Amino acid sequence: MDDLKKDFKQERHEDYAVELIEITKKFPGVLANDRVTVKIKKGEVHAIVGENGAGKSTLMNQLYGLYRPDSGEIRIFGQKKVFNGPRDAIKAGIGMVHQHFMLVDTLTVAENVVLGNEPVKGLNFDLKKARQEVRELSEKYGLYVDVDAKIEDIPVGMQQRVEIIKTLYRGASIIILDEPTAVLTPQEVEELFVIMRNLQKSGKTLLFISHKLNEVMEISDRITVMRGGKVTGELITKDTNEREIARAMVGRDVVLKLDKAPHKPKEVVFEVKDLWVKDNRHLDAVRGVSLQVRKGEVVGIAGVAGNGQSELVEAITGLRKVEKGEIIFEGKNVTNKHPRILREMGMTHIAEDRLKHALIKPFPAYYNVVLGRHYKRPFANGAFLNHKEIKRYTTELMEEFDVRPRIIEHLGGNFSGGNQQKLVVGREIKAGPKFMVVAQPTRGLDVGAIEFIHRQILKMREQDLGILLISMELEEIFSLSDRILVMYEGQIMGEVKPEETTIEEVGLMMAGKRLEEIRGGRNEENN
Amino acid sequence: MKKIIESIAVPVISVVIALLISALIILAIGKNPIEAYGKLIHGAFGSQQAIIDTLIKTTPLILTGLAVGFGFRAGVFNIGAEGQMAMGALMAAVFASNFGGLPPAVAIPLTMLIGMLAGAGWAAIAGFLKAKTGAHEVVTTIMLNWTTTYIASFVITGPLATGSGTPKSPEISTSAQLPILMRVGAMELSAGIIISIVAAIFMYVFLSKTTTGYEIKAVGFNPYAAEYGGISVAKNIVLAMAISGALAGLAGVTELMGVHHRFLGELSGGKGFDGISIALIGQNNPIGIIFAALLIGALRTGSNEMQFMGVSKYIVIIVQAIVIFLVAADRIVKAIYARKKVKA
Numbered sequence: 001m002d003d004l005k006k007d008f009k010q011e012r013h014e015d016y017a018v019e020l021i022e023i024t025k026k027f028p029g030v031l032a033n034d035r036v037t038v039k040i041k042k043g044e045v046h047a048i049v050g051e052n053g054a055g056k057s058t059l060m061n062q063l064y065g066l067y068r069p070d071s072g073e074i075r076i077f078g079q080k081k082v083f084n085g086p087r088d089a090i091k092a093g094i095g096m097v098h099q100h101f102m103l104v105d106t107l108t109v110a111e112n113v114v115l116g117n118e119p120v121k122g123l124n125f126d127l128k129k130a131r132q133e134v135r136e137l138s139e140k141y142g143l144y145v146d147v148d149a150k151i152e153d154i155p156v157g158m159q160q161r162v163e164i165i166k167t168l169y170r171g172a173s174i175i176i177l178d179e180p181t182a183v184l185t186p187q188e189v190e191e192l193f194v195i196m197r198n199l200q201k202s203g204k205t206l207l208f209i210s211h212k213l214n215e216v217m218e219i220s221d222r223i224t225v226m227r228g229g230k231v232t233g234e235l236i237t238k239d240t241n242e243r244e245i246a247r248a249m250v251g252r253d254v255v256l257k258l259d260k261a262p263h264k265p266k267e268v269v270f271e272v273k274d275l276w277v278k279d280n281r282h283l284d285a286v287r288g289v290s291l292q293v294r295k296g297e298v299v300g301i302a303g304v305a306g307n308g309q310s311e312l313v314e315a316i317t318g319l320r321k322v323e324k325g326e327i328i329f330e331g332k333n334v335t336n337k338h339p340r341i342l343r344e345m346g347m348t349h350i351a352e353d354r355l356k357h358a359l360i361k362p363f364p365a366y367y368n369v370v371l372g373r374h375y376k377r378p379f380a381n382g383a384f385l386n387h388k389e390i391k392r393y394t395t396e397l398m399e400e401f402d403v404r405p406r407i408i409e410h411l412g413g414n415f416s417g418g419n420q421q422k423l424v425v426g427r428e429i430k431a432g433p434k435f436m437v438v439a440q441p442t443r444g445l446d447v448g449a450i451e452f453i454h455r456q457i458l459k460m461r462e463q464d465l466g467i468l469l470i471s472m473e474l475e476e477i478f479s480l481s482d483r484i485l486v487m488y489e490g491q492i493m494g495e496v497k498p499e500e501t502t503i504e505e506v507g508l509m510m511a512g513k514r515l516e517e518i519r520g521g522r523n524e525e526n527n
Numbered sequence: 528m529k530k531i532i533e534s535i536a537v538p539v540i541s542v543v544i545a546l547l548i549s550a551l552i553i554l555a556i557g558k559n560p561i562e563a564y565g566k567l568i569h570g571a572f573g574s575q576q577a578i579i580d581t582l583i584k585t586t587p588l589i590l591t592g593l594a595v596g597f598g599f600r601a602g603v604f605n606i607g608a609e610g611q612m613a614m615g616a617l618m619a620a621v622f623a624s625n626f627g628g629l630p631p632a633v634a635i636p637l638t639m640l641i642g643m644l645a646g647a648g649w650a651a652i653a654g655f656l657k658a659k660t661g662a663h664e665v666v667t668t669i670m671l672n673w674t675t676t677y678i679a680s681f682v683i684t685g686p687l688a689t690g691s692g693t694p695k696s697p698e699i700s701t702s703a704q705l706p707i708l709m710r711v712g713a714m715e716l717s718a719g720i721i722i723s724i725v726a727a728i729f730m731y732v733f734l735s736k737t738t739t740g741y742e743i744k745a746v747g748f749n750p751y752a753a754e755y756g757g758i759s760v761a762k763n764i765v766l767a768m769a770i771s772g773a774l775a776g777l778a779g780v781t782e783l784m785g786v787h788h789r790f791l792g793e794l795s796g797g798k799g800f801d802g803i804s805i806a807l808i809g810q811n812n813p814i815g816i817i818f819a820a821l822l823i824g825a826l827r828t829g830s831n832e833m834q835f836m837g838v839s840k841y842i843v844i845i846v847q848a849i850v851i852f853l854v855a856a857d858r859i860v861k862a863i864y865a866r867k868k869v870k871a
Contacts, residue, residue, distance in 0.1 A: 360749045374738055374741050
């Protein structure tokens with residue numbers, strides 16, 4: 001039976017650009033890929049989806065020669081290959097656009113593209129030829145770039161196009177795009193999709209790694225779903241839907257829309273009065289913000305990134321100096337108090353940048369999980385850490401918040417993004433706060449983790465915690481908040497209730513219109 | 528367990544490679560490397576006297592290694608162990624010549640305490656400047672090193688000068704001198720070696736078992752996350768520098784109490800800077816630092832005998848330099864180690 005299957009597979013090698021057959025890759029304590037078989041047809045856009053830690057990146061890194069599989073076979077255009085490094089993979093026609101761009105900021109676009117394969121004239125670098133070649137490539141595939149601009153001066157979307165051109169310059173016919181949309185604005189995503197279709201038309205095979213289901217539905221021809229290191233679904237895009245993909249991803253039905261139970265907020269627990277905060281360049285970033293949060297209420301702050309939200313959060317949580325104004329928590333003035341005092345009083349904080357603020361990468365999970373409470377009972381006995389209790393508590397937390405792999409000695413930096421966030425969210429919730437600042441809680445996470453974290457936030461709301469939610473994701477703001485404040489250039493443009501407003505109205509406020517102007521204007525029109 | 532083996536692998540392989548490269552150099556000057564290394568080992572461990580000499584040289588190296596290693600663990604680069612060591616010895620010398628009336632059980636700990644406090648206070652200046660103004664500790668501790676040099680030469684040529692000939696302070700009271708564990712010929716091994724090993728154990732326990740150790744490591748790894756977790760970065764930087772300085776001060780004061788019994792100005796002879804190499808070779812691990820200090824101490828002691836057969840004693844400096852280079856560039860060694868494992 002098995003032999004028969006094998007024969008059947010062998011017949012069709014020519015149809016495929018990439019065949020990954022029975023790939024297994026182990027890391028200490030983790031089976032990252034468990035006999036994974038994925039076959040990608042020539043000229044298709046093939047999406048590989050899965051939650052964080054499902055093994056997508058590990059699989060792609062093996063295809064790109066960064067890791068060697070423990071067992072299994074890689075075939076490119078029907079030929080068996082063993083890659084000892086990316087150089088071999090590039091030679092075989094594979095290009096990869098990483099999530100974090102590998103570009104030299106101070107060099108120009110053309111210089112970056114040819115880096116490592118520079119055209120030469122005699123002994124000199126032939127910049128003229130490089131510029132011309134890059135320009136030709138960009139025109140051929142409709143990838144608009146300014147060949148003479150320095151990388152540091154161009155937007156993220158264009159940087160990504162430079163990465164794509166780089167793969168084409170090296171002769172790639174199979175291009176791996178690792179979560180390419182994570183860093184893009186909605187408009188840039190659309191541009192990327194146009195480029196991807198152009199590439200497909202000219203015969204390239206594309207691998208699209210993502211966990212955003214709507215994007216996968218829009219751009220791909222076929223989909224491979226991974227979960228826990230295994231393939232759990234092979235779907236044809238036009239015959240499937242988001243719900244089916246989500247089920248294969250998380251192994252159960254996912255509620256894509258949350259039911260928010262009505263909940264009556266109680267007294268005010270947290271208040272900010274006319275707050276002024278400066279940013280790192282000593283410019284006013286928060287300019288006179290006032291707001292209140294009541295117990296049992298989620299107050300959402302919407303806004304385009306960089307309008308003072310980060311500075312507001314840091315000032316509230318004691319990480320940045322308040323220039324003017326007051327912060328009142330449980331009736332006490334806590335302006336410019338140290339984070340430890342705020343934590344003692346019952347304020348916790350899910351930081352927007354988990355790698356900078358919320359996590360100590362070289363610390364094991366069990367040290368990360370007690371950060372902020374490490375000096376208190378039961379985690380400390382006087383001056384000494386109580387390792388036994390710390391480890392017991394970590395096991396409990398990892399169980400409760402489903403952190404994987406469930407190894408308490410695993411270093412913070414070695415967990416996948418979603419699992420790092422679960423560690424942080426678990427820590428901040430289990431600290432038993434009265435008020436919580438939640439900034440970008442689901443940035444870069446997959447559907448399963450997003451749903452989980454949203455449920456946790458609503459659960460805390462039902463337990464009468466006050467929650468201040470800061471998010472760039474409008475959908476998140478709308479589905480969780482009881483009230484929405486919109487921030488623009490350090491000021492609040494207006495306050496609305498999600499059921500009484502529209503995305504457009506909030507969008508206008510995000511662009512700098514005050515609520516009174518919008519509603520005033522509309523009333524005039526109506527009259 | 529695997530982790531322990533891997534962390535030992537880098538320094539051990541580095542030492543082996545360094546010895547091999549140096550062997551080529553010895554060959555190039557027309558000598559027999561096996562014979563030279565034989566003399567080196569004999570000079571360091573071949574007799575009771577040699578062993579004691581090695582241990583005497585090792586004692587302050589353990590302490591300066593711990594001082595710098597502790598700083599590294601806390602994310603500060605204390606390049607000023609040299610100055611803190613001298614400051615510790617100097618302040619202790621000022622007081623300890625008047626401790627004749629005290630019994631040793633009081634005088635010894637008191638002298639040690641003075642030395643540690645002086646080192647701690649001196650290093651804390653750099654810590655305070657870093658915490659308050661952001662001034663980098665590498666710059667400020669080097670400045671403090673020079674400050675110490677001039678203060679020291681002023682004090683022993685001026686207010687504290689005694690006798691004639693080389694500048695020196697008066698001898699410290701007998702009750703403040705460390706007890707001698709072993710005496711062979713003119714060599715006296717004092718209890719300083721025990722103090723240094725106790726200090727290593729202290730550092731291990733402090734860093735891995737206490738809440739303050741947790742905080743200092745957190746600040747060293749990620750000051751932003753530490754502050755977010757309610758850990759005062761400023762306080763811990765000052766504290767880390769002070770503890771690092773206290774260890775360096777202890778190095779100075781054990782030299783004073785156990786070896787010279789006087790303050791001689793340039794008493795440290797670069798041992799503070801050796802602490803940097805030792806911390807690197809020992810991977811900032813207290814136990815590793817003990818062995819790294821022993822290695823350097825043995826090389827220094829054994830090199831004299833090697834010189835008698837016509838191989839310059841500076842060969843050991845070459846060995847030391849290659850070891851540091853390889854440990855600092857540990858990827859080279861790890862790659863070799865990984866390849867070996869694949870083959871095996």
